[in-house]
Amino acid sequence: MRHYEDEGLIVPGRFSNGFRDYCQSTIDRVHVIRTLLESGLPVRLIKELLPRLTGGADAGTDAGCAEFLHEVQSYRDRLAARIAVLSDQQAALDTYLREARRTDL
Template sequence: MKISEASKASGVSARSLRYYEDEGLIVPGRSGNGYRDYCTSTIDRVLVIRSLLESGLPVRLIREVLPHLTDAPDGEPGTVCAEFLHEVRDYRDRLAARIAELSAQRSALDAFLLEARPPKSPATA
């Protein structure tokens, strides 16, 4: 299918599809005239990429672990390899540490704002 059809089928803009290709996340086929040709398996991969991006994973991590996503040998869909799960847990833990740091900074600013008094204006002095 052409890029416009792939865009509709995946819910991802044509621009995003080109970006995924530029980043090495997908490799669409090419027709005789050079146009991109998206197959069903590429659309399925785009849906996985989109889901991972919506989960907050960076493209760098998705690029590293996407080849390791696999179907379970018994055919159970949604199973992923242990390496990917480890990478996602590490990313989640780093994100949690950043959130804790930002929360502490926000608390410090809240405390400052509670204690700070604006200067008196000349009219009220």
């Protein structure tokens, strides 16, 4: 959680003794952040995306929205290309294993 705070992804409240107060909305935001990170989206894009997902003051109103969407689409396209390469590699390994099993019989 401190890492997310250091990255500017969350801003927890503070108790009078200085301890962090992770309210439910902060915890919910962390779940969204983790999901986006697990999808491979870089922190830089997550920082831009979060206000749009949570309906922040600048949600969908900034002039760079089209550029941001282009970046996310570009990232998604690169991810799809990587998946295609991995799928081809998996298919090649499957073929190799099938052939290897036939020759072992």
